Amino acid sequence: MKNIDEIAVLLIEQRKKLGIEQKDMYMRIGMKQQQYQRIEAGSDVKLSTLLRVLEGLDLELSIVPKGDKALPSLVERVPGSQSELGKIKGELEDDSDDLGFWFNSEDNA
Template sequence: MKTLQNYAAILRKRRDDLELSQQDMRLKIGMSQQQYQRIEAGADTRLSTLLRVLDGLDMELVLIPKESVRQVEQQLTQLDQARSADGEKSRGLSPWQLVKDLEDD
């Protein structure tokens, strides 16, 4: 299982990839900049707050049974490879690659 710091890094990287400042996020999701800063710092947060942040970052929370994680990882890897083969470019790392890079740290 990832730590709160891992998830915070994913959120921060996604915001950077979307070229949004913390101020932009504050305005986009309607919370104080201080509260948003705490989330990116890895503070524990309510699920409803996390869902607001994810929506502001055009992300989705997906829950996967542990026994299915390897299969989902393989599917996401294949999808990333197919996109690369088609010459599809994305701004920054794909969310999947970001998660894999954080796991390697």
């Protein structure tokens, strides 16, 4: 889990990447420069405030399990999706020979 200081560094990097000054955060999220400055300094903030800042920086919050406890992918969790995915993949592979027709590289004998 990242600590508050690491999150603050990520926020600073994203803000700079977007070319936004601290004072401009007021226009983006309605937060005064001093208040936003405290967040970037690593002050503890409410979750609702963090979400507002993330939105203003075109970021989103993602909560995932640590290490090997990761959730299965959506494909693994949706019943029947594995077989459906295999079927689609097979259909795509089957179409590969059709390229010759379109590019005149097949024998037309």
